[in-house]
Amino acid sequence: MAGVRVSQVLPLPAYGKHQEGGIVTTNAVSYHICPKCSRAVPAESQELFCPNDGTKLLTICPGCSGLILSPYSQFCSRCGHPYISSLHDAGD
Template identity: 55%
Template sequence: MPAAVRYRLCPRCGRAVPTTSGERYCANDGARLLDACPNCGASITSPYARYCVRCGADLTPPP
């Protein structure tokens, strides 16, 4: 079974990129991309994630 793809997520605009891309900052707005949930540390495994699947924390809170 293949390993789950992990993503980095922009907390400002919600842009997601696979961790294999090597990007650390959002190309749209320069924000540092999240590697994991800042509340509980769970991996981001969906490019559509807006809430943490483990603790429910908002990953893209309004500015």
């Protein structure tokens, strides 16, 4: 791959403005997260269900409707709402 630029090999994320609840953000990438197993995928992949366990992916924060900006997030950085459900705690 000598002489090949990274932009020729990997597609660059689309930058743009996103309207969310009256607030305009300019983020490069947002994510969908599985509330059961924490699997995250870029929103542009358009996956709606987790291939690991079949759970519907979160596309926005359930607390404030903000975009999920990090694949490592466990809580919303805007409102603090948890992304991962505590299904295992329901039986205790």
